[in-house]
Amino acid sequence: MARNLSYWNDTAPALRFPQLLGEIEVDVAIVGGGIVGTTTARLLKDRGLKVALVEARKVGEEVTGKSTAKITSQHNVTLTTIKRKFGEDGARRYAEANEAGLAAIRTLAAGHAIDCDLKSAEAFVFTQDEDQVSALEDEVKLARELGLPASLTKETGLPFAVRAAMKWDNQAKFHPVKYVKGLAATIPGGGCHVFENSRVVDWDPDRIATAGGTVRAKHVVMATHLPLGQIGLFYAEAHPRMDPVMMGRIEAGRAPKGMFINAETPHKSFRAHVDEAGQTWLIVTGMNHKLGDTEAARDNMAALEAFAAETFGVTADYRWTNEDYGPIDQVPFVGWSSSIRPGYLVATGFNAWGITNGTAAAMLIADLATDRENDWLKLYDATRIKPIAGAAEFVKGNAEVAAHLIGGYIARKPHEFDALGRDEAAILKIDGHNVAGYRDPEGRLHACSAVCTHMGCLVGWNGTDRTWDCPCHGSRFALDGAVIHGPAVKPLEPVEVKAEAAV
Numbered sequence: 001m002a003r004n005l006s007y008w009n010d011t012a013p014a015l016r017f018p019q020l021l022g023e024i025e026v027d028v029a030i031v032g033g034g035i036v037g038t039t040t041a042r043l044l045k046d047r048g049l050k051v052a053l054v055e056a057r058k059v060g061e062e063v064t065g066k067s068t069a070k071i072t073s074q075h076n077v078t079l080t081t082i083k084r085k086f087g088e089d090g091a092r093r094y095a096e097a098n099e100a101g102l103a104a105i106r107t108l109a110a111g112h113a114i115d116c117d118l119k120s121a122e123a124f125v126f127t128q129d130e131d132q133v134s135a136l137e138d139e140v141k142l143a144r145e146l147g148l149p150a151s152l153t154k155e156t157g158l159p160f161a162v163r164a165a166m167k168w169d170n171q172a173k174f175h176p177v178k179y180v181k182g183l184a185a186t187i188p189g190g191g192c193h194v195f196e197n198s199r200v201v202d203w204d205p206d207r208i209a210t211a212g213g214t215v216r217a218k219h220v221v222m223a224t225h226l227p228l229g230q231i232g233l234f235y236a237e238a239h240p241r242m243d244p245v246m247m248g249r250i251e252a253g254r255a256p257k258g259m260f261i262n263a264e265t266p267h268k269s270f271r272a273h274v275d276e277a278g279q280t281w282l283i284v285t286g287m288n289h290k291l292g293d294t295e296a297a298r299d300n301m302a303a304l305e306a307f308a309a310e311t312f313g314v315t316a317d318y319r320w321t322n323e324d325y326g327p328i329d330q331v332p333f334v335g336w337s338s339s340i341r342p343g344y345l346v347a348t349g350f351n352a353w354g355i356t357n358g359t360a361a362a363m364l365i366a367d368l369a370t371d372r373e374n375d376w377l378k379l380y381d382a383t384r385i386k387p388i389a390g391a392a393e394f395v396k397g398n399a400e401v402a403a404h405l406i407g408g409y410i411a412r413k414p415h416e417f418d419a420l421g422r423d424e425a426a427i428l429k430i431d432g433h434n435v436a437g438y439r440d441p442e443g444r445l446h447a448c449s450a451v452c453t454h455m456g457c458l459v460g461w462n463g464t465d466r467t468w469d470c471p472c473h474g475s476r477f478a479l480d481g482a483v484i485h486g487p488a489v490k491p492l493e494p495v496e497v498k499a500e501a502a503v
Contacts, residue, residue: 002316007247009061012177020198020213026050029217033059036347037223039362050191052215056199060180066322070259071172073098074123075353077139093379095146101356114182118174122258126165132263133164205342221345228486238325238349240474241288244301248314250282282314291469292460324352334361334380425461448481449493
């Protein structure tokens with residue numbers, strides 16, 4: 001039976017860091033221990049700064065630890081879109097930043113002797129739709145003009161024919177949690193710190209605070225997927241989505257040799273991984289849906305598993321989901337949260353390409369924190385306003401949020417916990433309150449408020465991860481209401497369950 005957790009997290013090294021207790025002072029405080037925060041901390045330490053990396057849960061095990069872990073500057077048909085919205089200079093900056101991100105991961109892994117299964121691989125975007133061929137041709141043409149290792153081919157090694165494929169040479173793949181934990185392990189010492197299980201609950205541009213301690217700093221970096229609370233209003237500029245992910249053992253002879261994603265929608269992204277024992281695995285993701293959409297989540301996971309079984313003979317050993325944010329103009333938001341100083345340094349909206357983009361973001365943030373010029377800021381600038389580039393997506397996204405707020409609160413719901421069978425969840429109306437209820441396989445009932453503490457949306461059930469997810473701005477909560485990650489920082493309110501209801 002498949003396990004509902006990330007393979008990367010399940011096979012990560014047993015590395016632990018202490019909780020933040022008491023008060024310390026550093027040059028830069030970094031909130032979030034994924035690839036962005038950890039890389040930023042390492043780069044700043046290399047420049048002689050004292051840093052504190054503060055992670056709410058476990059370093060490397062949230063969004064980074066649930067990715068496909070492709071290290072590639074090839075991001076589907078992206079460069080032509082960026083050129084259309086930001087000009088050729090914008091496309092060039094994006095290409096340069098992601099190539100630099102790829103190179104930096106190789107350099108850091110080698111320089112710190114991090115054993116993270118890092119291997120070179122070709123990256124492909126393929127299509128079986130004749131209407132998509134010209135888009136791939138245009139992307140290859142632009143990529144080559146920008147000096148990227150792109151070519152057009154029909155030879156993919158896949159067990160099915162394609163109309164065309166775009167191939168990028170000298171890309172890479174790795175074990176993301178081994179990499180991030182290995183990099184984090186190099187940070188403590190010399191006035192630098194890494195803390196885990198230390199959720200930030202209060203913050204200013206020169207201070208962050210957890211339940212156990214405080215860090216004072218000259219700069220605060222929000223590397224938390226989406227900045228906490230309402231910093232910069234990025235929740236209105238980058239919309240959340242959820243991707244189902246599965247991973248299963250595959251015969252080595254049937255494993256794809258490169259990393260793949262299709263150009264047409266719905267997307268399916270897949271690649272192989274070989275573990276320390278020599279076992280080959282296939283990871284497949286795509287088919288994204290809105291957070292909290294239980295039916296779509298179930299159907300999309302089933303579609304991924306059917307594709308893996310029919311195409312590669314693979315059944316799921318692991319299932320999980322991973323959240324990402326799509327910026328309204330397709331480019332991540334990186335830099336100062338506001339044109340008014342002091343402010344926060346932020347990085348968000350990686351649009352499912354957070355490994356190289358996240359590393360490039362760390363490089364940009366490290367420059368800004370040390371008053372160095374960086375030409376990438378002209379594209380990634382987190383304070384940019386692009387009403388023409390993203391107006392339609394912005395309006396559509398907010399209309400969906402409004403529909404959820406109105407429709408969710410007036411929809412008819414069960415009024416008794418008895419409506420829940422074992423391993424069933426629902427939003428119920430109990431004594432006039434919206435309640436998120438789940439009865440586990442042993443019959444125990446878990447209940448909390450269904451109202452997200454960020455901005456009041458109703459959460460929805462994630463049946464794969466057993467979490468309550470907010471479709472409006474992406475906050476996620478555990479069964480007991482505890483925050484998994486923000487922008488919310490307060491847990492869902494607990495709901496008392498009568499003894500007879502929890503049978």
